[in-house]
Structures are given as structure tokens and as C-alpha cells.
Amino acid sequence: MVAAIAGDAETDLTLPISDDLDDNGFPASPPTAPATSSFADDFYRSGIDWSSLQAPPSHRRRPADGTTEKFCGPLVQKNLFQAWGIQKPPREEAAQGVPVGAGASSSSPSPSVAGSGRKRRWGGSDENGASRKPVACPFYKQIPGTPFTVDAFRYGAVEGCSAYFLSHFHYDHYGGLTKKWCHGPIYCTALTARLVKMLLSIDSAYVCPLELDTEYVIDGVKVTFLEANHCPGAALIHFRLSDGKTYLHTGDFRASKSMQLHPLLQTGRISLLYLDTTYCNPKYKFPPQEDVIDFVVRTAQRYLKKQPKTLIVVGAYSIGKENVYLAISQALEVPIYTDASRRRILHSFGWPDLSKRISSCNQSSPLHVLPLASLQHENLKKYLETLDQRFLAVLAFRPTGWTFSEAAGKELDLIKPSSRGRVTIYGVPYSEHSSFSELRDFLKFLRPQKVIPTVNVGNAANRDKMQAYFREWLKGT
DNA sequence: GCGATCAGTT
DNA sequence: CACAACTGATCGC
Numbered sequence: 001m002v003a004a005i006a007g008d009a010e011t012d013l014t015l016p017i018s019d020d021l022d023d024n025g026f027p028a029s030p031p032t033a034p035a036t037s038s039f040a041d042d043f044y045r046s047g048i049d050w051s052s053l054q055a056p057p058s059h060r061r062r063p064a065d066g067t068t069e070k071f072c073g074p075l076v077q078k079n080l081f082q083a084w085g086i087q088k089p090p091r092e093e094a095a096q097g098v099p100v101g102a103g104a105s106s107s108s109p110s111p112s113v114a115g116s117g118r119k120r121r122w123g124g125s126d127e128n129g130a131s132r133k134p135v136a137c138p139f140y141k142q143i144p145g146t147p148f149t150v151d152a153f154r155y156g157a158v159e160g161c162s163a164y165f166l167s168h169f170h171y172d173h174y175g176g177l178t179k180k181w182c183h184g185p186i187y188c189t190a191l192t193a194r195l196v197k198m199l200l201s202i203d204s205a206y207v208c209p210l211e212l213d214t215e216y217v218i219d220g221v222k223v224t225f226l227e228a229n230h231c232p233g234a235a236l237i238h239f240r241l242s243d244g245k246t247y248l249h250t251g252d253f254r255a256s257k258s259m260q261l262h263p264l265l266q267t268g269r270i271s272l273l274y275l276d277t278t279y280c281n282p283k284y285k286f287p288p289q290e291d292v293i294d295f296v297v298r299t300a301q302r303y304l305k306k307q308p309k310t311l312i313v314v315g316a317y318s319i320g321k322e323n324v325y326l327a328i329s330q331a332l333e334v335p336i337y338t339d340a341s342r343r344r345i346l347h348s349f350g351w352p353d354l355s356k357r358i359s360s361c362n363q364s365s366p367l368h369v370l371p372l373a374s375l376q377h378e379n380l381k382k383y384l385e386t387l388d389q390r391f392l393a394v395l396a397f398r399p400t401g402w403t404f405s406e407a408a409g410k411e412l413d414l415i416k417p418s419s420r421g422r423v424t425i426y427g428v429p430y431s432e433h434s435s436f437s438e439l440r441d442f443l444k445f446l447r448p449q450k451v452i453p454t455v456n457v458g459n460a461a462n463r464d465k466m467q468a469y470f471r472e473w474l475k476g477t
Numbered sequence: 478g479c480g481a482t483c484a485g486t487t
Numbered sequence: 488c489a490c491a492a493c494t495g496a497t498c499g500c
Contacts, residue, residue, distance in 0.1 A: 135481095154481085171493055178480070252491090278490075315487090317492055373487055373493075398487080402490050433491085455491095 137161075140274065140452050143249070145241050146221050150249050150274070157183040163218055167251025168234030169195040169319055181206055187218065189225055191233030194348045195319070226262055228253040230432045231320035232349050238264050248448070249274040254289075255434040255442035265446060273448035278433040278455045280466050284402060285436065286429035287412060289323065295412040296324055296397055296428060297331045303395045303424070304332070304366070311384065311391035315372035315398045319345060320432055324399050325369050326354055335359035338369035363390050372398060377420040384422065393422040399430035443473045 137155035142148070147162040154176030158164075166174055166188040177186075179201040185208045186196065193209035196202050210216055212235065215224045220242055225235035230252045239247040248270045259265070286292075296314075303310045312332075314325040329336050337359045338346070347355050359365050370383075380394045417426045434442065443451070451470045456462050 170491080172491070176481085180480085283489090320492090371493090372491095376487075400487090400490075 140454055140457065143239060143247060145245065146239065147219050148221070150237060151251065153177045163187055165237055166192060166196065167237065167249065168192060168228065168231055170231065170252065173251070174200070177202060189233045189235050191349055195233065195345065198348060224264060226264065229256055229259060230254060232322065245271045247272040247274070250276045252276045252278070252433060254432055255438040260445050270446055270448040271450065273446065273451045274454050275451050276433060276455055277439070277453035277466055279401065279431070279435055280439055280453065280456065280469060282436045286431050289430060291412060292428050292430040293324060293327045297327055299426065300328055300332065300395060307393050309392040310366065311387065311394045312367045313375065313380065313394055313396035314369050315375040315396065316369055317372055321399045321430065322346070322354060324397065324430055325367060326357070328367055329357045332367065334367050335365040336367050336369060337362045337365040342369060362387065366391065375425060377423050377425065380423045381421065394424065396423070396425045398425060398427050400427050401431040401433055440473050443470065447474060447477050
């Protein structure tokens with residue numbers, strides 16, 4: 001049924017219901033039938049040529065062995081664009097060493113192509129006995145018609161990539177970045193840039209911070225970061241190519257009405273949308289963040305009234321969810337205690353309203369921020385004991401993206417905490433990704449010509465399902 | 478020791 | 488149980 005929505009009626013059988021995807025998530029065997037327009041087929045077809053989609057800039061250095069450019073063939077973009085049904089290919093390669101508009105060009109090192117002699121070829125092509133096959137950069141992390149990748153640091157030097165974008169500082173996006181990084185400039189927001197330097201020890205010469213809502217020209221492409229409403233420093237990335245095509249990469253984001261007001265999303269048409277599809281399933285419903293924050297604050301106040309010596313704990317990953325504990329801090333007029341490493345991170349944001357509330361004394365504040373993983377009954381009980389009678393009970397909140405109970409998505413007051421002795425833990429549906437309906441509203445507003453999901457793409461059935469939703473939402477476009 | 482990859486955790 | 492986002496163990500060099 002999914003395939004039918006996806007396009008031509010006769011395509012169903014030709015779908016490689018591929019359980020055997022290759023390293024890139026492409027079906028491993030070629031389709032046996034003529035062209036179709038199913039999403040899985042699109043994946044397959046684009047997988048054929050994507051590696052050579054962008055000829056590397058001519059000035060790129062090559063290994064000294066004089067190897068000829070293996071992938072500088074014709075502009076395969078052409079095939080690609082046709083495969084995706086996006087009109088015509090750009091007339092010519094726009095990838096030249098145009099300096100960054102912000103004047104950061106001088107500090108941008110030119111990428112040093114993997115010349116270490118290590119094999120780093122495209123995953124599928126394993127010449128003789130490649131026991132260790134390197135994983136190729138999946139096509140959905142590469143931006144066609146540009147020498148750009150987004151959140152692609154775990155693939156070594158990506159062929160043809162001269163600028164690596166990092167949408168935000170979460171592990172599953174920066175993974176692969178180490179202090180040995182030498183493959184090219186990393187473009188990200190200033191806040192993310194600080195974290196990259198501070199926590200990953202990346203050579204500053206490679207880190208290129210860009211301001212939000214400011215247009216830069218990078219390798220001939222106009223690039224603008226927009227607020228993503230995800231975690232601190234997270235950006236949507238808007239690309240405007242010289243041929244007029246505009247692409248939007250959402251990184252991770254939570255779509256909202258106010259996001260729709262951005263001038264870059266109000267005018268023109270997005271040809272390609274790289275979409276954070278984390279919760280692209282109708283089972284994912286959750287309230288606005290403000291409602292959840294309101295609930296958390298009210299609950300904290302209620303517990304404190306009953307037991308003034310209650311310790312409020314909020315769980316968090318490295319970055320994200322700050323507004324939950326900031327709101328408690330403001331409402332209760334108490335500082336925020338957290339350990340030294342998180343304090344360092346939070347201060348690096350450069351947010352005065354947050355910084356001024358951070359305390360390094362665990363006894364002086366009834367509001368503590370702990371790693372999400374540590375919010376377990378046993379753990380919190382022990383934690384309470386270490387605080388030596390200063391507190392007599394723990395009220396903990398774990399802000400999770402997904403909601404198991406239908407109730408929590410609809411009516412916050414129906415949320416039942418888990419209590420053991422003096423420890424109470426609430427799971428609250430505070431999400432920094434879009435809900436299903438938010439994704440739907442965003443797509444109906446944006447009406448992109450093509451959507452590439454970037455999350456949950458590992459399985460073909462899932463991809464087709466998501467594509468079916470997109471078709472439905474964009475019907476009549 | 479370092480990084481890449483896998484397994485495990487909430 | 489789910490999910491994102493880790494965290495730790497193991498392997499190879």
C-alpha cells in the first residue's frame with residue numbers, strides 16, 4: 001500500500017524489500033525492473049553515483065603518488081537530479097575555492113586528502129579481500145551541487161567535500177570528530193564551535209563559526225544558519241545555490257509556528273528538504289514545551305510545599321533541556337547546582353541568565369542537574385544520602401522525547417510518577433524534536449519539492465512509510 | 478595510546 | 488518495550 005502512494009502503480013513488485021542493505025543503507029542488489037519512483041528505488045539509484053556527485057575542486061592536493069583523480073568524472077548530479085525528479089541539473093560545477101564571506105577564509109585550512117596510504121574507499125567497492133571495509137558517507141549527508149556534507153565526521157575524508165557542516169553538538173552528529181581532524185573546515189554556530197574546541201580539542205584552524213541569520217558565501221554557495229529550536233547552538237542550514245536552488249537541512253529540530261515566520265522560509269521554494277524524522281510516526285504526540293515546563297514547575301512547588309527539604313533533580317544529556325531547570329530555578333528563586341564539567345559547558349554558552357544562576361555548592365541549592373542515566377531509584381537514594389541530611393526526599397524529572405503513555409501526551413496531569421521510598425521520578429514529555437503533527441504542519445507550510453528523511457532511514461519499510469506521509473501532506477503541490 | 482566499532486543503558 | 492544520546496568494552500593497529 002505504501003508503494004502505491006509512492007507513485008507509479010506498477011512499482012510494487014519492483015521494490016527491493018531489502019533487508020540486505022549495504023553499508024550506505026542502500027539496497028544491496030540492483031532492482032530487476034525498470035525505473036520506479038518508490039522511495040527505496042530513489043535511494044538505490046542515487047546510491048549508484050553519489051560518490052562522484054561532486055568533482056573535487058581542481059586545486060585539491062592529491063597524494064604524492066600521482067594517482068589520477070578517481071572520482072572526477074562527469075557531473076553525475078544530472079542523473080541524480082533526474083532520479084529525484086528535481087528539474088534540471090545545474091549547468092556547471094560551482095565548487096571553486098570562493099572564500100567565506102565572513103573573512104574566515106584565510107583560517108580555513110585546505111582539506112588534506114587522505115594521503116596516509118590507508119584505504120578509505122567507498123564501502124561497496126571492496127577490491128581484493130578488504131577485510132576491513134570503511135563505511136562510506138551516506139548520500140543523505142551530502143548536499144548535491146555543492147562540496148558540502150552535514151554531520152558527516154565518521155567517514156574520514158569524504159570525496160569531494162571541502163566544507164563539513166555540524167548542525168549541533170550531540171554525539172550522534174559530531175561522532176568521529178577527534179583532535180586528529182584534518183579533513184577540512186568545520187562550519188557550525190559560534191556556540192557549537194566553542195564546544196567543539198573545548199571538549200573535542202579540535203584545532204581552532206578548522207573551526208569556522210557562523211552567526212545565525214547571516215548569509216555567508218562558501219565555495220560559491222550562499223549559506224545561512226537558522227535557529228533550530230533543538231539544543232543550544234543547534235541550527236537549520238539553508239543553502240542557496242548559484243543556480244537558484246534552495247535546500248534546507250534541519251539537522252535536529254523542533255518545528256514551530258514561529259519558525260515559519262523566518263524570511264528565508266517565507267519566500268521562495270525549497271527544492272530539497274533534509275528532514276529530522278525522529279518522531280515521524282503518529283504515535284508520537286507531546287505537548288508544547290511551555291506546557292511541560294509549567295507542569296514541572298507546578299509539581300516542584302507542590303512537593304516543596306509538602307516537604308520543604310525536597311531535592312529537585314533534573315536529568316539531562318550533555319546539552320539540551322536547559323529550559324526545564326532554568327524555569328524551576330527562576331520560579332523557585334534558587335540556584336542550579338551541577339558538577340564541574342557541566343558547569344563549564346553551561347558557562348560556555350555565554351547566557352548571562354543561565355550563568356548567573358549556576359552554583360558550585362551542592363548543599364546550597366535544592367535544584368540539581370544530573371546525567372539522565374543516573375536518574376534511577378537506587379542511585380538517587382544514594383545521592384540523597386551523600387547530601388547528609390540537608391535533604392529528606394528527592395523529586396526527579398526525566399525529560400524524554402517519546403511518550404509511552406498516551407495520557408502523558410494529552411493531559412500532563414495524568415502523568416503518574418514512579419515512587420520508591422523518598423525518591424519520586426517523573427518522566428515528562430519534554431521533546432527537542434518535532435512531534436508528528438508538528439512535522440506535518442511544517443511540511444504543509446514549507447511545501448518542499450522533495451524530502452529526504454535523515455533519521456530512521458535504516459530500513460526500507462520505514463522509509464516508504466515516511467515517504468507516504470510526505471506524499472499525503474504535500475498532495476496537490 | 479588511539480580510534481573505530483559494537484554492546485549496553487536509561 | 489519505544490528513542491536519543493550517550494558510555495563502556497573490545498578489537499586492531
